[in-house]
Amino acid sequence: MLRDTIKSAQVSAMKGGDKPRLAAVRLILAKIKDRDIELRTASEKPDDDALVVDVLQKMAKQRRESITLFEQGGRPEKAEVEKAELVVIEEFLPAQMSEEETRLAIEAIKAEVGASGMKDMGKVMAELKARHGTQLDMSKASGWVKSALA
Incomplete structure:
Protein backbone atom coordinates (compact mmCIF):
# COMPACT_ATOMS: atom_id res chain seq x y z
CA MET A 1 0.00 0.00 0.00
CA LEU A 2 1.09 3.51 -0.76
CA ARG A 3 0.55 4.72 2.80
CA ASP A 4 3.03 2.10 4.07
CA THR A 5 5.58 3.15 1.46
CA ILE A 6 5.33 6.75 2.64
CA LYS A 7 5.70 5.72 6.28
CA SER A 8 8.80 3.67 5.49
CA ALA A 9 10.21 6.66 3.58
CA GLN A 10 9.74 8.70 6.74
CA VAL A 11 11.72 6.17 8.78
CA SER A 12 14.54 6.01 6.22
CA ALA A 13 14.71 9.83 6.04
CA MET A 14 14.93 9.98 9.85
CA LYS A 15 17.67 7.36 9.95
CA GLY A 16 19.54 9.04 7.09
CA GLY A 17 19.29 12.49 8.65
CA ASP A 18 17.77 13.97 5.48
CA LYS A 19 15.88 16.85 7.09
CA PRO A 20 14.31 18.43 3.96
CA ARG A 21 13.01 15.05 2.76
CA LEU A 22 11.78 14.19 6.25
CA ALA A 23 9.88 17.48 6.45
CA ALA A 24 8.23 16.83 3.07
CA VAL A 25 7.26 13.27 4.00
CA ARG A 26 5.83 14.44 7.32
CA LEU A 27 3.82 17.06 5.46
CA ILE A 28 2.41 14.34 3.19
CA LEU A 29 1.48 12.16 6.17
CA ALA A 30 -0.17 15.12 7.90
CA LYS A 31 -2.32 15.86 4.82
CA ILE A 32 -3.32 12.20 4.59
CA LYS A 33 -4.26 12.23 8.29
CA ASP A 34 -6.33 15.39 7.73
CA ARG A 35 -8.15 13.64 4.90
CA ASP A 36 -8.77 10.58 7.10
CA ILE A 37 -10.33 12.83 9.73
CA GLU A 38 -12.55 14.50 7.11
CA LEU A 39 -13.78 11.10 5.97
CA ARG A 40 -14.66 9.77 9.44
CA THR A 41 -18.25 10.88 9.02
CA ALA A 42 -18.49 10.08 5.30
CA SER A 43 -20.91 7.38 4.26
CA GLU A 44 -18.60 6.11 1.50
CA LYS A 45 -14.87 5.86 1.96
CA PRO A 46 -12.62 5.62 -1.10
CA ASP A 47 -10.01 2.92 -1.53
CA ASP A 48 -6.97 3.76 0.62
CA ASP A 49 -4.52 4.05 -2.29
CA ALA A 50 -7.01 6.21 -4.23
CA LEU A 51 -7.33 8.49 -1.20
CA VAL A 52 -3.55 8.82 -0.87
CA VAL A 53 -3.08 9.47 -4.59
CA ASP A 54 -5.80 12.13 -4.50
CA VAL A 55 -4.05 13.88 -1.60
CA LEU A 56 -0.69 13.66 -3.38
CA GLN A 57 -2.12 15.05 -6.63
CA LYS A 58 -3.62 18.03 -4.82
CA MET A 59 -0.35 18.67 -3.00
CA ALA A 60 1.61 18.49 -6.26
CA LYS A 61 -0.77 20.92 -7.94
CA GLN A 62 -0.42 23.35 -5.02
CA ARG A 63 3.38 23.13 -5.22
CA ARG A 64 3.39 23.83 -8.97
CA GLU A 65 1.20 26.89 -8.48
CA SER A 66 3.37 28.11 -5.60
CA ILE A 67 6.55 27.68 -7.64
CA THR A 68 5.11 29.81 -10.43
CA LEU A 69 3.98 32.52 -8.00
CA PHE A 70 7.28 32.60 -6.12
CA GLU A 71 9.26 32.84 -9.35
CA GLN A 72 7.04 35.66 -10.61
CA GLY A 73 7.36 37.40 -7.25
CA GLY A 74 11.15 37.27 -7.28
CA ARG A 75 11.48 34.72 -4.45
CA PRO A 76 13.70 32.01 -5.96
CA GLU A 77 14.71 30.63 -2.54
CA LYS A 78 11.05 29.89 -1.70
CA ALA A 79 10.54 28.38 -5.16
CA GLU A 80 13.47 26.02 -4.54
CA VAL A 81 11.92 24.78 -1.28
CA GLU A 82 8.64 24.11 -3.11
CA LYS A 83 10.49 22.32 -5.94
CA ALA A 84 12.23 20.05 -3.43
CA GLU A 85 8.87 19.18 -1.84
CA LEU A 86 7.37 18.56 -5.28
CA VAL A 87 10.13 16.06 -6.11
CA VAL A 88 9.35 14.09 -2.94
CA ILE A 89 5.58 14.21 -3.58
CA GLU A 90 5.93 13.07 -7.20
CA GLU A 91 8.11 10.17 -6.05
CA PHE A 92 5.04 8.56 -4.47
CA LEU A 93 2.58 9.29 -7.30
CA PRO A 94 1.90 6.49 -9.80
CA ALA A 95 3.35 6.92 -13.28
CA GLN A 96 1.39 9.51 -15.23
CA MET A 97 -0.09 8.81 -18.65
CA SER A 98 1.53 10.58 -21.58
Whole structure:
Protein backbone atom coordinates (compact mmCIF):
# COMPACT_ATOMS: atom_id res chain seq x y z
CA MET A 1 0.00 0.00 0.00
CA LEU A 2 1.09 3.51 -0.76
CA ARG A 3 0.55 4.72 2.80
CA ASP A 4 3.03 2.10 4.07
CA THR A 5 5.58 3.15 1.46
CA ILE A 6 5.33 6.75 2.64
CA LYS A 7 5.70 5.72 6.28
CA SER A 8 8.80 3.67 5.49
CA ALA A 9 10.21 6.66 3.58
CA GLN A 10 9.74 8.70 6.74
CA VAL A 11 11.72 6.17 8.78
CA SER A 12 14.54 6.01 6.22
CA ALA A 13 14.71 9.83 6.04
CA MET A 14 14.93 9.98 9.85
CA LYS A 15 17.67 7.36 9.95
CA GLY A 16 19.54 9.04 7.09
CA GLY A 17 19.29 12.49 8.65
CA ASP A 18 17.77 13.97 5.48
CA LYS A 19 15.88 16.85 7.09
CA PRO A 20 14.31 18.43 3.96
CA ARG A 21 13.01 15.05 2.76
CA LEU A 22 11.78 14.19 6.25
CA ALA A 23 9.88 17.48 6.45
CA ALA A 24 8.23 16.83 3.07
CA VAL A 25 7.26 13.27 4.00
CA ARG A 26 5.83 14.44 7.32
CA LEU A 27 3.82 17.06 5.46
CA ILE A 28 2.41 14.34 3.19
CA LEU A 29 1.48 12.16 6.17
CA ALA A 30 -0.17 15.12 7.90
CA LYS A 31 -2.32 15.86 4.82
CA ILE A 32 -3.32 12.20 4.59
CA LYS A 33 -4.26 12.23 8.29
CA ASP A 34 -6.33 15.39 7.73
CA ARG A 35 -8.15 13.64 4.90
CA ASP A 36 -8.77 10.58 7.10
CA ILE A 37 -10.33 12.83 9.73
CA GLU A 38 -12.55 14.50 7.11
CA LEU A 39 -13.78 11.10 5.97
CA ARG A 40 -14.66 9.77 9.44
CA THR A 41 -18.25 10.88 9.02
CA ALA A 42 -18.49 10.08 5.30
CA SER A 43 -20.91 7.38 4.26
CA GLU A 44 -18.60 6.11 1.50
CA LYS A 45 -14.87 5.86 1.96
CA PRO A 46 -12.62 5.62 -1.10
CA ASP A 47 -10.01 2.92 -1.53
CA ASP A 48 -6.97 3.76 0.62
CA ASP A 49 -4.52 4.05 -2.29
CA ALA A 50 -7.01 6.21 -4.23
CA LEU A 51 -7.33 8.49 -1.20
CA VAL A 52 -3.55 8.82 -0.87
CA VAL A 53 -3.08 9.47 -4.59
CA ASP A 54 -5.80 12.13 -4.50
CA VAL A 55 -4.05 13.88 -1.60
CA LEU A 56 -0.69 13.66 -3.38
CA GLN A 57 -2.12 15.05 -6.63
CA LYS A 58 -3.62 18.03 -4.82
CA MET A 59 -0.35 18.67 -3.00
CA ALA A 60 1.61 18.49 -6.26
CA LYS A 61 -0.77 20.92 -7.94
CA GLN A 62 -0.42 23.35 -5.02
CA ARG A 63 3.38 23.13 -5.22
CA ARG A 64 3.39 23.83 -8.97
CA GLU A 65 1.20 26.89 -8.48
CA SER A 66 3.37 28.11 -5.60
CA ILE A 67 6.55 27.68 -7.64
CA THR A 68 5.11 29.81 -10.43
CA LEU A 69 3.98 32.52 -8.00
CA PHE A 70 7.28 32.60 -6.12
CA GLU A 71 9.26 32.84 -9.35
CA GLN A 72 7.04 35.66 -10.61
CA GLY A 73 7.36 37.40 -7.25
CA GLY A 74 11.15 37.27 -7.28
CA ARG A 75 11.48 34.72 -4.45
CA PRO A 76 13.70 32.01 -5.96
CA GLU A 77 14.71 30.63 -2.54
CA LYS A 78 11.05 29.89 -1.70
CA ALA A 79 10.54 28.38 -5.16
CA GLU A 80 13.47 26.02 -4.54
CA VAL A 81 11.92 24.78 -1.28
CA GLU A 82 8.64 24.11 -3.11
CA LYS A 83 10.49 22.32 -5.94
CA ALA A 84 12.23 20.05 -3.43
CA GLU A 85 8.87 19.18 -1.84
CA LEU A 86 7.37 18.56 -5.28
CA VAL A 87 10.13 16.06 -6.11
CA VAL A 88 9.35 14.09 -2.94
CA ILE A 89 5.58 14.21 -3.58
CA GLU A 90 5.93 13.07 -7.20
CA GLU A 91 8.11 10.17 -6.05
CA PHE A 92 5.04 8.56 -4.47
CA LEU A 93 2.58 9.29 -7.30
CA PRO A 94 1.90 6.49 -9.80
CA ALA A 95 3.35 6.92 -13.28
CA GLN A 96 1.39 9.51 -15.23
CA MET A 97 -0.09 8.81 -18.65
CA SER A 98 1.53 10.58 -21.58
CA GLU A 99 -0.42 13.11 -23.64
CA GLU A 100 -0.78 10.61 -26.47
CA GLU A 101 -2.07 7.86 -24.16
CA THR A 102 -4.51 10.32 -22.61
CA ARG A 103 -5.85 11.44 -25.98
CA LEU A 104 -6.35 7.80 -27.01
CA ALA A 105 -8.22 7.09 -23.78
CA ILE A 106 -10.40 10.17 -24.36
CA GLU A 107 -11.25 9.02 -27.89
CA ALA A 108 -12.13 5.52 -26.64
CA ILE A 109 -14.40 6.89 -23.91
CA LYS A 110 -15.92 9.39 -26.33
CA ALA A 111 -16.88 6.52 -28.66
CA GLU A 112 -18.19 4.36 -25.79
CA VAL A 113 -20.50 6.98 -24.30
CA GLY A 114 -21.53 8.33 -27.71
CA ALA A 115 -20.28 11.84 -26.95
CA SER A 116 -20.84 14.21 -29.83
CA GLY A 117 -20.43 17.72 -28.45
CA MET A 118 -19.63 19.91 -25.50
CA LYS A 119 -22.88 18.92 -23.78
CA ASP A 120 -21.34 15.46 -23.22
CA MET A 121 -18.15 16.77 -21.60
CA GLY A 122 -19.33 15.86 -18.08
CA LYS A 123 -19.95 12.23 -19.08
CA VAL A 124 -16.54 11.91 -20.71
CA MET A 125 -14.73 13.61 -17.80
CA ALA A 126 -16.52 11.44 -15.22
CA GLU A 127 -15.61 8.25 -17.05
CA LEU A 128 -12.03 9.42 -17.62
CA LYS A 129 -11.61 10.20 -13.92
CA ALA A 130 -13.15 6.88 -12.90
CA ARG A 131 -10.81 4.88 -15.13
CA HIS A 132 -7.59 6.89 -15.12
CA GLY A 133 -7.94 9.48 -12.33
CA THR A 134 -4.82 8.38 -10.49
CA GLN A 135 -2.70 8.52 -13.64
CA LEU A 136 -3.79 11.92 -14.95
CA ASP A 137 -3.54 15.58 -14.25
CA MET A 138 -7.25 16.23 -14.65
CA SER A 139 -6.76 19.94 -15.37
CA LYS A 140 -4.70 19.11 -18.47
CA ALA A 141 -7.08 16.31 -19.42
CA SER A 142 -9.99 18.74 -19.26
CA GLY A 143 -8.46 20.85 -22.03
CA TRP A 144 -7.84 17.79 -24.16
CA VAL A 145 -11.44 16.61 -23.68
CA LYS A 146 -12.69 20.05 -24.74
CA SER A 147 -10.61 19.97 -27.92
CA ALA A 148 -11.75 16.41 -28.67
CA LEU A 149 -15.43 17.38 -28.31
CA ALA A 150 -15.21 20.72 -30.13
